[in-house]
Amino acid sequence: MAVITYREALNQALAEEMERDDSVFLMGEEVAEYDGAYKVSKGLLDQFGERRVVDSPISELGFAGLGVGAAMVGLRPIIEFMTFNFSILALDQVLNSAAKMLYMSGGQISCPMVFRGPTGAALQLSAQHSQACEIWYVHAPGIKVVTPATPADAKGLLKASIRDNDPVAFMEGELLYNLKGEVPDPDDGDFIIPLGVADLKREGEHISIITHGKMVHVALQAASKLEKDGIEADVLDLRTLRPLDVDAILATVRKTNRAVYLEEGWPWGGVGSQIVSIIQDEAFDDLDAPVVRVTQADVPMPYAKNLEQIAKPSVDRVIAACNRVLYRNS
Numbered sequence: 001m002a003v004i005t006y007r008e009a010l011n012q013a014l015a016e017e018m019e020r021d022d023s024v025f026l027m028g029e030e031v032a033e034y035d036g037a038y039k040v041s042k043g044l045l046d047q048f049g050e051r052r053v054v055d056s057p058i059s060e061l062g063f064a065g066l067g068v069g070a071a072m073v074g075l076r077p078i079i080e081f082m083t084f085n086f087s088i089l090a091l092d093q094v095l096n097s098a099a100k101m102l103y104m105s106g107g108q109i110s111c112p113m114v115f116r117g118p119t120g121a122a123l124q125l126s127a128q129h130s131q132a133c134e135i136w137y138v139h140a141p142g143i144k145v146v147t148p149a150t151p152a153d154a155k156g157l158l159k160a161s162i163r164d165n166d167p168v169a170f171m172e173g174e175l176l177y178n179l180k181g182e183v184p185d186p187d188d189g190d191f192i193i194p195l196g197v198a199d200l201k202r203e204g205e206h207i208s209i210i211t212h213g214k215m216v217h218v219a220l221q222a223a224s225k226l227e228k229d230g231i232e233a234d235v236l237d238l239r240t241l242r243p244l245d246v247d248a249i250l251a252t253v254r255k256t257n258r259a260v261y262l263e264e265g266w267p268w269g270g271v272g273s274q275i276v277s278i279i280q281d282e283a284f285d286d287l288d289a290p291v292v293r294v295t296q297a298d299v300p301m302p303y304a305k306n307l308e309q310i311a312k313p314s315v316d317r318v319i320a321a322c323n324r325v326l327y328r329n330s
Contacts, residue, residue, distance in 0.1 A: 002185050007177040009151035010040045012186060013158040014078065018048050021076060024162060025052040027063055028080030028117075037082045038118065038177050064090035064115070068097045071113040076162060081117035084133040084171055091136065098167040099142030112165045116158070118174035119147075120214055120264045121312060127300035130308075132265035134213070137169040138241045138274075144168045144195055145241040149216035151181040153239055156193030164195065173214030196243035200252070204232030207322050208252040210275060211262040212238040215313060219262050222318035233322065241271060249275065250283050257288040260321045262313060267295040292321045 004012075018024045025048075026041060032055040035042040045053040056063035060081060067077035081087045087094065098111040121130035137145045144166055148154040154172065161168040184191045201216060202223050209219040216237045223233040234252045238245060253259050259279060261272040272293040279291055297311040323329065 001182045003180055004151055004183050005177065006151045006154050006172070006179045006181070007038060007040055009155035009181075009183050010158055010172070011042060011044075012183070013155045013162070014041065014044060015047065016186060017159055017162040018044070018052060021162075023074065024076045024078065025054065025070075026078045026080065027054040027056050027067060029056055029058060029082050031055060031080050036080065040177070041080070060086050060090040061093060064093040065097070067113055067115075068093050068101070068111055071098070071111040071167070072101065072109050077113045078162065079113065079115045081115065083129060083174070084117050084119040084169075085129050085131050087115065087117070087133065088136075094137070094143070094167070094169070095140045099140050101142075102166070103142060110165050111167045114158070114161045114168045114170050116161075116170035117172065118177075119171040120174055121296075121301055121308070122174040124303055124305055124308060125301075126303040130301035132213075132263070132296065134171060134241055134263075135265055135269065135271055137171075138271060142166070144243065146170045146195060146239070147213035147241060148172065148239060149176070149201075149213055149237050151179065152183045152191075153193060153199070153237075155183055156191050157195065157239065159190075160192050160195050163192075168195075171213065176214055179217075193239070195240045196245055198239055198245035198248035199237045200234060200248070201237045202233065202235040204234045204256065206231050206233065206256055207258040207260065207325060208234040208236060208256045209260050209262060209318065209322070210236045210238065210249060210252065212241060212271070213264065215262045215264050218313060218315055218318060221315045222322065225315065225319055226322060231322065231326065246278055246282070249278060253279055253283045254286045257286055258325045259287070259291045260294060260318065260325055261291060262294045262318055264296055264313060267293060267298050270295055289325045289327065292325050294318050294321045
């Protein structure tokens with residue numbers, strides 16, 4: 001095991017997969033000469049050359065479409081969006097072409113490719129650069145959605161995503177790149193985490209906090225504070241939203257009989273709406289209280305620092321939701 005950053009874990013995954021498979025290439029804004037906007041592709045241009053690490057124009061629709069075409073003829077593109085907020089400009093290629101190609105071709109043409117980059121709010125980047133984009137991708141059949149929370153998960157899931165024969169939206173928390181954690185050393189063998197398998201990041205018996213991505217760390221902080229009051233929380237990290245590990249969700253709810261869903265996105269039509277529906281359909285008789293969701297405020301993200309802090313999901317809001325589900329005074 002080695003302690004490395006989330007950024008370095010992604011870089012390792014890219015390098016290992018590009019070394020393993022000549023059909024894998026990386027394209028995006030500033031990924032080559034500048035080593036990537038977040039330095040995830042550092043050193044890859046020198047290692048693999050300009051034919052496999054390609055700087056693109058500022059045209060998300062254009063280079064996403066080029067990637068779709070390359071995937072259709074047998075290559076495995078990794079398309080980096082400088083932020084998933086910019087992927088909105090390419091949704092036609094991602095959702096109408098990549099996600100639907102296998103179905104519309106009767107299984108003849110697949111699109112084995114990865115769309116990756118940061119998602120969610122950072123610090124004072126305002127409304128157009130602070131959106132959690134998961135729900136737009138989760139809504140569409142044909143594309144897988146991955147949201148790693150730790151360096152180890154980032155590496156193992158990215159390697160699995162690159163090898164997958166379906167298109168994958170790989171969403172990295174924008175504030176996680178400097179996060180450090182233990183990751184298996186490359187010399188220890190091929191490290192892959194299969195898509196669709198959740199991970200119980202913390203075990204408890206009183207309540208389940210179900211979440212994904214950057215919010216895993218908010219959930220863990222809330223669980224640590226709840227422990228001081230004698231409340232032990234399961235913290236379930238979904239890791240992938242499509243495919244979704246429904247068995248893991250039901251297992252934790254049936255163990256604790258109470259659940260809070262935490263996500264960075266907006267409440268209206270959010271990922272949590274689907275999770276709550278699954279729990280109510282499959283585990284209603286196991287619940288001792290209604291499921292409560294914690295989300296961003298239902299507003300565009302403010303620029304002002306004090307308003308931004310209020311709009312984001314917080315540890316205090318998670319604790320308050322848990323106390324509500326446990327029928328405790330906050």
